[in-house]
Amino acid sequence: MDTINDDQYSPQAVEAAAQQYWQTHKSFKVVEDSSKEKFYCLSMFPYPSGHLHMGHVRNYAIGDVISRFQRMQGKNVLQPMGWDAFGLPAENAAMQRKVAPAKWTYSNIDYMRKQLQQLGYAYDWDREIATCHPDYYRWEQWFFTRLFAKGLVYKKEAEVNWDPVDQTVLANEQVVDGRGWRSGALVERRKIPQWFIKITDYAQELLDDLSKLDEWPEKVRVMQSNWIGRSEGIELSFDVAAQTAEQYRSMSVYTTRPDTLMGVTYVAVAPQHPLALLAAENNPELAEFVRQQTNIKMAEAEMATMEKLGKPTGLQAIHPVTGELLPIYIANFVLMSYGSGAVMAVPAHDQRDYEFARKYGLPIKQVIRPADAATAACDLESAAFTDKGILINSSEFDGLHFQDAFDRIEAWLKQRNKGEKVVNFRLRDWGVSRQRYWGAPIPIINCPDCGPVAVPEKDLPVLLPEDVEFDESGSPLKKMPSFYEAKCPACGGDAQRETDTFDTFMESSWYYARFACRDLSDGMLDKRADYWLPVDQYVGGVEHAILHLLYARFFHKLLRDEGLLNSDEPFARLLTQGMVLKDGSKMSKSKGNTVDPLPLIEKYGADTVRLFMMFASPPDQTLEWSDSGVEGGYRFLRKLWRTIASHDHTNTTALQADKLNAEQKQLRYKTHSTLEKVTDDCARRQTFNTAIAAVMELVNTLHKFLEQSADCNDVETRILDNSVVNEALSIIVQVLAPIVPHFSHVLWLQMGHTEAVIDSAWPSVDRSALQQDSVQIVVQVNGKLRARFEVEKNIEKSALEKLALDHEHVRKYTDGANIRKIIVVPGKLVNIVVAD
RNA sequence: GCCCGGGUGGCGAAAUUGGUAGACGCAAGGGACUUAAAAUCCCUCGGUAGUAAUACCGUACCGGUUCAAUUCCGGUCCCGGGCACCA
Numbered sequence A: 001m002d003t004i005n006d007d008q009y010s011p012q013a014v015e016a017a018a019q020q021y022w023q024t025h026k027s028f029k030v031v032e033d034s035s036k037e038k039f040y041c042l043s044m045f046p047y048p049s050g051h052l053h054m055g056h057v058r059n060y061a062i063g064d065v066i067s068r069f070q071r072m073q074g075k076n077v078l079q080p081m082g083w084d085a086f087g088l089p090a091e092n093a094a095m096q097r098k099v100a101p102a103k104w105t106y107s108n109i110d111y112m113r114k115q116l117q118q119l120g121y122a123y124d125w126d127r128e129i130a131t132c133h134p135d136y137y138r139w140e141q142w143f144f145t146r147l148f149a150k151g152l153v154y155k156k157e158a159e160v161n162w163d164p165v166d167q168t169v170l171a172n173e174q175v176v177d178g179r180g181w182r183s184g185a186l187v188e189r190r191k192i193p194q195w196f197i198k199i200t201d202y203a204q205e206l207l208d209d210l211s212k213l214d215e216w217p218e219k220v221r222v223m224q225s226n227w228i229g230r231s232e233g234i235e236l237s238f239d240v241a242a243q244t245a246e247q248y249r250s251m252s253v254y255t256t257r258p259d260t261l262m263g264v265t266y267v268a269v270a271p272q273h274p275l276a277l278l279a280a281e282n283n284p285e286l287a288e289f290v291r292q293q294t295n296i297k298m299a300e301a302e303m304a305t306m307e308k309l310g311k312p313t314g315l316q317a318i319h320p321v322t323g324e325l326l327p328i329y330i331a332n333f334v335l336m337s338y339g340s341g342a343v344m345a346v347p348a349h350d351q352r353d354y355e356f357a358r359k360y361g362l363p364i365k366q367v368i369r370p371a372d373a374a375t376a377a378c379d380l381e382s383a384a385f386t387d388k389g390i391l392i393n394s395s396e397f398d399g400l401h402f403q404d405a406f407d408r409i410e411a412w413l414k415q416r417n418k419g420e421k422v423v424n425f426r427l428r429d430w431g432v433s434r435q436r437y438w439g440a441p442i443p444i445i446n447c448p449d450c451g452p453v454a455v456p457e458k459d460l461p462v463l464l465p466e467d468v469e470f471d472e473s474g475s476p477l478k479k480m481p482s483f484y485e486a487k488c489p490a491c492g493g494d495a496q497r498e499t500d501t502f503d504t505f506m507e508s509s510w511y512y513a514r515f516a517c518r519d520l521s522d523g524m525l526d527k528r529a530d531y532w533l534p535v536d537q538y539v540g541g542v543e544h545a546i547l548h549l550l551y552a553r554f555f556h557k558l559l560r561d562e563g564l565l566n567s568d569e570p571f572a573r574l575l576t577q578g579m580v581l582k583d584g585s586k587m588s589k590s591k592g593n594t595v596d597p598l599p600l601i602e603k604y605g606a607d608t609v610r611l612f613m614m615f616a617s618p619p620d621q622t623l624e625w626s627d628s629g630v631e632g633g634y635r636f637l638r639k640l641w642r643t644i645a646s647h648d649h650t651n652t653t654a655l656q657a658d659k660l661n662a663e664q665k666q667l668r669y670k671t672h673s674t675l676e677k678v679t680d681d682c683a684r685r686q687t688f689n690t691a692i693a694a695v696m697e698l699v700n701t702l703h704k705f706l707e708q709s710a711d712c713n714d715v716e717t718r719i720l721d722n723s724v725v726n727e728a729l730s731i732i733v734q735v736l737a738p739i740v741p742h743f744s745h746v747l748w749l750q751m752g753h754t755e756a757v758i759d760s761a762w763p764s765v766d767r768s769a770l771q772q773d774s775v776q777i778v779v780q781v782n783g784k785l786r787a788r789f790e791v792e793k794n795i796e797k798s799a800l801e802k803l804a805l806d807h808e809h810v811r812k813y814t815d816g817a818n819i820r821k822i823i824v825v826p827g828k829l830v831n832i833v834v835a836d
Numbered sequence B: 001g002c003c004c005g006g007g008u009g010g011c012g013a014a015a016u017u018g019g020u021a022g023a024c025g026c027a028a029g030g031g032a033c034u035u036a037a038a039a040u041c042c043c044u045c046g047g048u049a050g051u052a053a054u055a056c057c058g059u060a061c062c063g064g065u066u067c068a069a070u071u072c073c074g075g076u077c078c079c080g081g082g083c084a085c086c087a
Helices: A011-024 A054-072 A088-097 A101-118 A134-150 A199-212 A218-228 A258-263 A274-281 A284-295 A300-305 A351-360 A402-415 A511-517 A527-532 A547-561 A597-604 A606-616 A627-645 A662-685 A688-710 A715-736 A741-750 A797-806 A808-814
Strands: A038-043 A076-078 A153-163 A168-170 A188-197 A230-240 A250-255 A266-269 A310-318 A325-331 A342-345 A419-425 A444-447 A451-454 A485-487 A494-497 A535-541 A571-577 A580-582 A774-781 A784-792 A818-825 A829-835
Touching: A011 A606, A011 A741, A038 A054, A038 A511, A038 A527, A054 A076, A054 A535, A054 A571, A054 A580, A054 A606, A054 A662, A088 A101, A101 A597, A134 A153, A134 A451, A134 A511, A134 A547, A199 A218, A199 A230, A199 A419, A199 A547, A218 A547, A218 A571, A230 A258, A230 A402, A250 A258, A250 A266, A250 A342, A258 A402, A266 A310, A266 A351, A274 A284, A274 A310, A274 A325, A284 A310, A284 A325, A310 A351, A325 A351, A342 A351, A402 A419, A511 A527, A511 A547, A547 A571, A597 A606, A597 A627, A606 A627, A606 A688, A606 A741, A627 A688, A627 A715, A627 A741, A662 A688, A662 A715, A688 A715, A715 A741, A774 A797, A774 A808, A784 A797, A784 A808, A797 A808, A797 A818, A797 A829, A808 A829
Parallel strands: A038 A076, A038 A535, A266 A325, A535 A571, A774 A829
Antiparallel strands: A153 A168, A153 A188, A230 A250, A230 A310, A230 A419, A266 A342, A310 A325, A444 A451, A444 A494, A485 A494, A774 A784, A818 A829
């Protein structure tokens, strides 16, 4: 190993020394401390795929910089790390390499932990969590049984991708072009019973509380809001003509546009709707249509271009107001899963209804006119008129605007028991069953007599057997009687254990809380969770903007309502970091443009890699990888190292602000204005790129100062020079400490400090150093820059105007012209407005 | 289609509240040191004209507001992300 050389920066030696220090001093172990303000900084934990990629390095560098900055602000900082350890890749590895998923996962964790430690992240490793460990997932199982008891979970049939050759369920990413990724067989949609958690019960609160998240990016809040998709409408019933069987006598539809009720010219139902099935019973052609439409997988991209198709059922609905008979169609654009699986079609005012009506020759009846036009004329030749407006052709509702019409029609329907206002959400309940092996077993026993029964607390955890044989079809749990044979906890009879496992989003929905008390053995969470939560700063990829963050917010509210927590939201401030790009596209194995962090760390050291990543762009923007940019960062550190190493730190004469000459004052001004900017950039703006740029400017200024100082022979001046240089250097080393922690650690000790730089307090700005005697003023003529000069700071406005007007460059443009106005921005600018 | 972002030198970017466009860095070119290379240091570096001082142009495009616009408003084009038959 290299040793630390005083003159030359040797990253390997420096990093080994700093890491050694942190380890022996347990520098990042943290406990609750009511005397300090707490700060919980969390980066999204990784899936242990085998090795870190650049996206991880960036994510964790950002989190680490924030953590270390907050620590120097005097906060009690918790920064934990763990592993999102369940998931499909472990099963694939098991099949490909004949290695048990648990073994594969744990060895990946060991390797990646070393990589993280190499990068010098300030984690409290005593709190490390691996979600595949029974100590973790037992509490998830326990909590699920609590939700079960509360009626917040239920079982229902839901579709899965079924591979008929491998006889197994496929995850969406295992379906390639509609075929199983291994077998190549056409994937079928199959319905099987699965567990759901009632996130829809919390839809309104999840939507409302978005307004509390004022330190989240607007973008993420909008995405969540759209995902929840709240709409207000009316559910109304249409009677179905000539039906004798009770269940077919009426149908209900949901509409957000009850104002268009009088424009309904047909009704459309989903292919899976009971009336569709009824009509298909004695009609082979309809049956075939229903079968076809049901079998089509929800292939996302094609849906957009999919042609609107339909068939008349031969049935008729009765218009609730006019009594008119309306044909009922089966239409492929109506979804059984939204509203009631049926829509009232208003072709004049809905684009889909319009296209469908055009195609099948159905009437188009205008009932809304534009609110701002004097006439009812609007062009229905090529498209529907979908704006809200004023009702026409609607008998007693004519002339009403949207909201009045909504209310009046709702009242009319309600009075006759034909409809009422309802709120609908796009959000669906959360399906948590996965037909996979490498996940947390769902703690339920299915009894032929009692139905599904929760595993009692004393029998938890339901352990996932770790030594398993993988053949290539389906979950091994289904072939292990020793796992699935069980006695019913309620009646004691023979029963079968659930062999499905949880969606891995379950584990990642509460890990942030468990970090507060991960050693707790007799409970899920304790009071420590309330000390640390909410997470003050959460950092992770924007790809988790919807699902993970929504599930975690939901889980937090579930935990709160179970009395385990007392806050409403898990993450106070959110930073979504941008992707790492190379040659303009995302780094990925398939594109072959990945850059492995390890060789870079070996060549330049972790600090250079961290510095480049923080410097190249703001954290929330994409980062364009550049080898020469890394080189530049290395150059900066080497140069700064030499400067500090060659500086005499033994001369520690106290700084005497009142004795400084102009140059010395100027350096102090630069030092403290930089400190002020860097502090703001790190805390409020989180633009670490500009913070680093500001430090680089200060270093450049310092170098010029040192050059001049070297030429000076006056002893008194040299001593004062040294004092302002000392101050600048120590501030530089401190403000860089969060970004290049090893570098700063070693230099700080070399500068003669006895405490570690991580334990030093962030320096404070000396306001008096920011006082300037003179300022630079720019002069514009008609907004164009014409001159600049220095003036005394407190100059009178009239004197300033005179100086500006007398300037030779200005007079070229003002002589002989008529001066109409002079605008003065104090301390900055004079703009002279002239006319010819 | 809808909803968000974004478009600034050769490149990554900066300009925080409308007030000096291009900070900081990379690349490039020139020079110093060196037998040489590496490293280091110095100079130039948006475009056009000019030895220069300087002038004109310039933040995707067109228009507007303003003493003043990269920043605000209206329209157009392009790029990125998200959502998507949601009634």
